[in-house]
Amino acid sequence: MTAERSVLPSRFSGLSIKLIATIIAVILLVEIVVYLPSLANFRASWIDDRLRVGVVAARVLDAVPDVMALPRNLTDRLLTSAGAYAIVYRREGQSQLIELANPVTPDVVVTADMRQRDLMSLIMGAMDTLFAGPGRTLRIVGEGDLDESLVELLMSERPLRQDMLAYSRQIGVVSLAIAAITAVALYLLASYLFIYPVRRLTQNILAFRQAPENASLVIVPSARRDEIGIVERELAAMESDLFSMLRQRRHLADLGLAVAKINHDLRNTLTSAQLLSDQVATLDDPKVQRLAPRLVTTLDKAIGFAQSVLDYGRETAALPVLAPVSMRALLEDAAFEARLVGHPSIVFADQVSETLVLNVDAAQMGRVFLNLLKNAREALEAAPAIAAPQVSVSMSEEGESIILSVADNGPGLPPRARDNLFVAFEGSARAGGTGLGLAIAREITEAHGGRLVLADQPAGTRFDLILPASLRIRA
Ligand SMILES: Nc1ncnc2c1ncn2[C@@H]1O[C@H](COP(=O)(O)OP(=O)(O)OP(=O)(O)O)[C@@H](O)[C@H]1O
Numbered sequence: 001m002t003a004e005r006s007v008l009p010s011r012f013s014g015l016s017i018k019l020i021a022t023i024i025a026v027i028l029l030v031e032i033v034v035y036l037p038s039l040a041n042f043r044a045s046w047i048d049d050r051l052r053v054g055v056v057a058a059r060v061l062d063a064v065p066d067v068m069a070l071p072r073n074l075t076d077r078l079l080t081s082a083g084a085y086a087i088v089y090r091r092e093g094q095s096q097l098i099e100l101a102n103p104v105t106p107d108v109v110v111t112a113d114m115r116q117r118d119l120m121s122l123i124m125g126a127m128d129t130l131f132a133g134p135g136r137t138l139r140i141v142g143e144g145d146l147d148e149s150l151v152e153l154l155m156s157e158r159p160l161r162q163d164m165l166a167y168s169r170q171i172g173v174v175s176l177a178i179a180a181i182t183a184v185a186l187y188l189l190a191s192y193l194f195i196y197p198v199r200r201l202t203q204n205i206l207a208f209r210q211a212p213e214n215a216s217l218v219i220v221p222s223a224r225r226d227e228i229g230i231v232e233r234e235l236a237a238m239e240s241d242l243f244s245m246l247r248q249r250r251h252l253a254d255l256g257l258a259v260a261k262i263n264h265d266l267r268n269t270l271t272s273a274q275l276l277s278d279q280v281a282t283l284d285d286p287k288v289q290r291l292a293p294r295l296v297t298t299l300d301k302a303i304g305f306a307q308s309v310l311d312y313g314r315e316t317a318a319l320p321v322l323a324p325v326s327m328r329a330l331l332e333d334a335a336f337e338a339r340l341v342g343h344p345s346i347v348f349a350d351q352v353s354e355t356l357v358l359n360v361d362a363a364q365m366g367r368v369f370l371n372l373l374k375n376a377r378e379a380l381e382a383a384p385a386i387a388a389p390q391v392s393v394s395m396s397e398e399g400e401s402i403i404l405s406v407a408d409n410g411p412g413l414p415p416r417a418r419d420n421l422f423v424a425f426e427g428s429a430r431a432g433g434t435g436l437g438l439a440i441a442r443e444i445t446e447a448h449g450g451r452l453v454l455a456d457q458p459a460g461t462r463f464d465l466i467l468p469a470s471l472r473i474r475a
């Protein structure tokens with residue numbers, strides 16, 4: 001089961017570009033938040049400057065008894081120095097006005113009341129100026145230098161707006177420069193700290209997965225002590241483990257194949273020898289008559305051994321093919337094959353209900369019972385002292401499981417068998433045993449979603465085959 005192979009993303013679709021884009025976006029966002037109040041302040045101080053000139057002019061006017069008598073070019077100079085069309089000075093209910101020699105009649109007038117200085121109205125005023133169309137006239141209202149005096153200036157809004165635009169451009173250029181420099185600096189740092197090592201890891205994983213038997217692809221960890229260093233070292237350990245496991249597995253597979261071939265030939269050769277020995281057994285010579293039966297049983301054993309090794313190789317590879325099977329019938333067959341049916345001394349008791357039908361692989365499940373029953377018979381035959389030897393199979397239910405128990409009243413498991421129970425080729429504790437029976441039985445049971453366990457009991461031996469109740473077919 002191999003998942004689709006991944007490819008390393010290009011430099012511009014991977015982590016790096018996401019990082020740079022995020023940094024720039026965040027910095028620009030911060031700059032906008034800072035920009036609004038600073039633009040509002042810029043506008044306020046610009047207007048304050050003009051207002052100050054207006055206040056000075058107003059003071060002069062206040063000192064002059066008759067404003068109208070002032071020379072025209074003097075008032076014009078006063079007004080142009082403030083950049084205004086007209087200045088109005090109000091005090092104690094009286095107001096004085098000076099304006100240009102050829103007065104301007106304003107179209108659209110907006111008021112900038114500098115007595116209101118909270119941030120929100122300053123920002124709103126700045127936005128209004130920035131996005132306004134051309135040709136508006138600005139009416140600036142501010143306090144004079146004496147108590148309760150008021151100064152008003154009328155002027156074109158254009159110079160203010162142009163200065164604000166120039167200021168915004170400057171801020172924009174500076175912001176972009178800051179964002180770019182920060183992004184590059186952070187990118188270089190992050191590249192060195194994360195992106196480069198992560199790319200190296202990614203590249204290595206991709207390459208190693210394609211050729212895990214190539215030991216030169218095992219990553220060489222750096223000396224870093226941080227999390228990435230740990231990942232590198234763990235990956236290196238994992239890759240070398242995988243490498244040796246794969247190599248070992250291949251060797252084992254090769255060996256297994258060789259054993260299977262040798263075994264196969266051996267069995268054929270032994271079968272020929274068996275035929276010969278059968279013929280030898282018919283000879284009249286008394287010596288031959290004495291030795292032949294032993295020869296025949298020895299050969300039988302050897303063939304049985306070769307056969308069971310071959311079966312082990314085959315049996316474990318096949319997936320169970322499930323079909324409804326009557327357990328009674330299956331057990332009868334297995335008992336017959338295990339030579340329990342019609343046995344001279346051992347009584348076989350099949351207590352499984354006739355109606356029990358399970359969805360199992362008949363051939364494989366038959367092998368499980370054959371092995372268990374054969375073991376029981378062999379154990380009982382090896383202990384002739386036991387009175388009324390008996391083998392029984394019974395069924396019980398527990399929660400979501402069906403338990404089929406194979407029990408005998410034999411001598412119990414020898415300690416040597418107990419230690420390596422269910423381990424192929426290791427579990428045998430009797431002469432001529434291969435140690436495969438229980439290993440195969442357990443493997444088949446597990447492939448059916450069940451478990452095979454040795455039950456704890458004082459006398460005799462009992463194996464419990466625990467199968468999921470979902471395998472049961474109800475009539
Ligand atoms: N019912 C039993 N009573 C006593 N001992 C048993 C019983 N069943 C198994 N054993 C012991 O467990 C060992 C392992 O059994 P297993 O079936 O795996 O191998 P085997 O019978 O020796 O060889 P094989 O079945 O491959 O021919 C046996 O050698 C035997 O000593």
Ligand SMILES: [Mg+2]
Pocket residue numbers: 371374375436437438
């Ligand atoms: Mg056995």
